[in-house]
Amino acid sequence: MSLRHALLGLLSEGPASGYDLLKLFENSLANVWPATQSQLYGELGRLADAGLITVRSEGARGRKEYAVTEAGREELRHWLLDVKPAPIRRYEMLLRVFFFGQISTDDAIAYLREQQQAAEAAAEHLAEVGKMIAHHQDNFTVYGRLALEWGVRSNRLHQEWAEWAIGEVKAHDPTANTEPCDPS
Amino acid sequence: MSLRHALLGLLSEGPASGYDLLKLFENSLANVWPATQSQLYGELGRLADAGLITVRSEGARGRKEYAVTEAGREELRHWLLDVKPAPIRRYEMLLRVFFFGQISTDDAIAYLREQQQAAEAAAEHLAEVGKMIAHHQDNFTVYGRLALEWGVRSNRLHQEWAEWAIGEVKAHDPTANTEPCDPS
DNA sequence: CTCTGACATTCCAGTAGTGACATGTCGAAG
DNA sequence: CTTCGACATGTCACTACTGGAATGTCAGAG
Numbered sequence: 045m046s047l048r049h050a051l052l053g054l055l056s057e058g059p060a061s062g063y064d065l066l067k068l069f070e071n072s073l074a075n076v077w078p079a080t081q082s083q084l085y086g087e088l089g090r091l092a093d094a095g096l097i098t099v100r101s102e103g104a105r106g107r108k109e110y111a112v113t114e115a116g117r118e119e120l121r122h123w124l125l126d127v128k129p130a131p132i133r134r135y136e137m138l139l140r141v142f143f144f145g146q147i148s149t150d151d152a153i154a155y156l157r158e159q160q161q162a163a164e165a166a167a168e169h170l171a172e173v174g175k176m177i178a179h180h181q182d183n184f185t186v187y188g189r190l191a192l193e194w195g196v197r198s199n200r201l202h203q204e205w206a207e208w209a210i211g212e213v214k215a216h217d218p219t220a221n222t223e224p225c226d227p228s
Numbered sequence: 229m230s231l232r233h234a235l236l237g238l239l240s241e242g243p244a245s246g247y248d249l250l251k252l253f254e255n256s257l258a259n260v261w262p263a264t265q266s267q268l269y270g271e272l273g274r275l276a277d278a279g280l281i282t283v284r285s286e287g288a289r290g291r292k293e294y295a296v297t298e299a300g301r302e303e304l305r306h307w308l309l310d311v312k313p314a315p316i317r318r319y320e321m322l323l324r325v326f327f328f329g330q331i332s333t334d335d336a337i338a339y340l341r342e343q344q345q346a347a348e349a350a351a352e353h354l355a356e357v358g359k360m361i362a363h364h365q366d367n368f369t370v371y372g373r374l375a376l377e378w379g380v381r382s383n384r385l386h387q388e389w390a391e392w393a394i395g396e397v398k399a400h401d402p403t404a405n406t407e408p409c410d411p412s
Numbered sequence: 413c414t415c416t417g418a419c420a421t422t423c424c425a426g427t428a429g430t431g432a433c434a435t436g437t438c439g440a441a442g
Numbered sequence: 443c444t445t446c447g448a449c450a451t452g453t454c455a456c457t458a459c460t461g462g463a464a465t466g467t468c469a470g471a472g
Contacts, residue, residue, distance in 0.1 A: 077323045086422090105420050146304060212374060
């Protein structure tokens with residue numbers, strides 16, 4: 045049910061069409077809550093049915109400009125203040141780690157290296173986002189920067205963990221690599 | 229499609245029934261990939277239909293003991309080696325941060341404090357898991373500890389970020405109450 | 413004038429996950 | 443001998459999300 049609130053939040057900053065919202069999503073919320081076009085339009089319809097938003101005007105090309113209603117604003121506040129965010133529970137990347145026993149030590153290390161590189165790439169992407177929004181000062185961007193910093197730190201964690209995990213895997217099976225291990 | 233591979237992975241360590249797998253899940257994989265009972269049984273059926281696992285024997289109370297087939301082992305290896313894990317993209321917690329403009333600074337800070345506490349609680353939970361598995365030495369546990377360490381670091385990140393973000397929010401609106409309940 | 417590309421919406425089939433319910437067996441304790 | 447809790451599986455309705463296709467409008471470039 046979070047897309048619903050993401051849309052209410054975006055519309056709280058000003059009226060917009062489905063198409064506008066789709067564009068807005070791309071370089072902001074999509075980083076923390078992606079949504080496809082079909083999902084977005086569907087949700088807008090349901091939101092309108094529920095009276096949380098209204099069609100403020102119909103423009104050219106069938107464009108419908110939506111605006112939040114008072115009920116919508118209320119719902120958004122309620123969600124922000126009273127509903128606890130669901131913690132993340134699914135980590136496909138970590139799931140595989142449990143099964144390292146099924147592959148060779150070298151393959152496991154290669155997997156971890158890839159993860160490290162993926163985090164590096166993600167860090168570059170975030171740096172770009174940071175540059176793009178560097179001169180914006182709207183509410184949305186100001187607070188979005190908090191999320192951005194989370195991303196930066198998260199990527200660092202990812203990289204450092206992978207480094208450490210490679211060490212652990214090597215220590216557990218020293219035959220895989222040049223690093224010797226004490227034969228007590 | 230990850231539950232499929234989680235089950236193949238569990239069965240790779242030895243045959244088990246749906247019920248057994250459900251229990252196994254609880255204190256290991258559920259931390260990185262939760263699944264409900266209905267999902268699990270459903271997936272076992274599909275896995276058997278696909279020939280990736282077979283019913284090795286039927287015991288008392290309708291118990292069906294499943295074992296991986298060669299095709300299943302192959303599929304698991306393929307997934308481990310060739311399929312890139314999907315990165316995490318949904319952070320309900322961060323989504324709300326974008327909308328801090330809709331609530332008071334004090335409420336935003338309270339939200340971040342709650343997040344910090346949630347991370348603390350999660351850290352305690354992981355510490356317990358760590359204690360529980362301290363003396364196990366199976367493959368599963370050994371590699372699971374890598375995932376556990378990720379969790380520990382992740383919680384630390386969560387807490388430190390929240391601390392930092394509170395500072396940022398305060399800096400952005402200095403009228404907010406700075407030391408809420410410290411009478412020193 | 414025509415074509416292209418951005419604007420703009422709607423619908424649909426399919427998959428994954430949730431939560432609840434229904435059903436039944438077996439061993440052990442009282 | 444009954445009842446209770448662990449064992450054990452199956453089914454259903456619902457929601458969220460994915461990916462793709464279909465449809466059409468309008469402005470500006472050539």
